[in-house]
Amino acid sequence: MSNEDNAKQALESTKNVVGNIVTLLMDLKQKNPKVFFGGVGGVAILLLIMMMSGGSDNKPPLPTVGMKNITVGQQYVLKSANSYDPASTVRLVSVPGALAAYDDSEEADRNGACQHMAQGTKVTAVELQDFAGKKGAFVKVKMLDGECKDNEGWALAIDVQ
Secondary structure (H helix, E strand, O other): OOHHHHHHHHHHHHHHHHHHHHHHHHHHHHHOHHHHHHHHHHHHHHHHHHHHOOOOOOOOOOOOOOOOOOOOOOEEEEOOOOOOOOOOEEEOEOOOOHHHHOOOOOHHHHOOOOOEEEOOOEEEEEEEEEEOOEEEEEEEEEEOOOOOOOOEEEEEHHHEO
């Protein structure tokens, strides 16, 4: 027998079993509806109990990145809040809010001068900008070290720690 024949035979066997079960349930529904609907209700109650019984209340809280109150003139470091990869970079833009339209699918955008800074780069907060009702959502930073020393750019406040 080929694999195709085995698959057809298994499918027919499954159809027969399912058909027999459906026939038995329909017979039970016709002959003794109290038992049938009682069984359906019992299964529904068991499913409901299983769904409602969650875990314990002793679950540890999920880790979150605490927002710092950033002060203009203070020194900070760039740290990507959304990545555990130490080699990932922090995106800097020339205008606050431009991150929403950011698309790095072009290679030239990836290799732009001082647009992607390594994590741990020391910076000074120069200016804060509100966005969408959130105070200080963007921070203008000035790099203190590396090849981009003294360059400025805007970063998300959550990436300045």
